[in-house]
Amino acid sequence: MHIAVCPGSFDPITFGHLDVVRRALTMFDEVVVAVATNDAKVPLLPAQVRVELARQVVADLPRVRVGLVPGLLADYLQEQGACAVVKGIRGASDVDAEVPMALMNRHLSGVETVFVAGDQSLAHIASSMVKDIARHGGRIDDLVPGPVVAAVHAALAERKGGR
Numbered sequence: 001m002h003i004a005v006c007p008g009s010f011d012p013i014t015f016g017h018l019d020v021v022r023r024a025l026t027m028f029d030e031v032v033v034a035v036a037t038n039d040a041k042v043p044l045l046p047a048q049v050r051v052e053l054a055r056q057v058v059a060d061l062p063r064v065r066v067g068l069v070p071g072l073l074a075d076y077l078q079e080q081g082a083c084a085v086v087k088g089i090r091g092a093s094d095v096d097a098e099v100p101m102a103l104m105n106r107h108l109s110g111v112e113t114v115f116v117a118g119d120q121s122l123a124h125i126a127s128s129m130v131k132d133i134a135r136h137g138g139r140i141d142d143l144v145p146g147p148v149v150a151a152v153h154a155a156l157a158e159r160k161g162g163r
């Protein structure tokens with residue numbers, strides 16, 4: 001059984017992420033969408049909400065499960081028995097950001113990272129931009145699945161209301 005982990009902040013999960021998960025499924029027996037903490041980012045959505053949204057939007061994909069990474073990704077990879085990390089690459093800046101993490105994860109766990117070029121028609125989608133667009137009243141329904149649209153709007157409204 002070859003298990004791959006697709007890690008990310010998923011704040012929120014987008015159509016671009018789902019494309020990468022589908023591509024990972026063509027190479028591995030099982031794919032774990034792993035919601036992790038990126039200390040360089042302040043998330044809009046709490047981790048448990050990100051996990052729940054990911055579960056909803058991968059529900060129709062066989063051989064995919066969703067997990068929460070409680071600490072180091074390297075430890076999670078070993079705990080899951082993963083043979084690979086799969087990450088999507090949209091362009092050169094993704095390579096610059098991802099290669100150091102791939103090297104460190106290999107150093108810590110021995111697990112290799114496989115980089116996948118996502119669908120070019122989705123290459124403009126980034127979670128940070130999705131949040132920015134929604135914050136300024138723009139449409140995000142062609143960037144993220146339906147349940148995510150609602151959750152992002154709810155989280156922004158809550159934040160605006162100071163709750």
Ligand code: PNS
Pocket residue numbers: 007008009010036037038039041069071072073074100101102104105
């Ligand atoms: O979607 P992102 O923010 O690019 O994903 C980065 C993420 C969350 C996968 C990375 O920050 C991570 O692995 N966080 C877990 C803690 C960890 O293992 N840090 C060391 C990474 S080399």
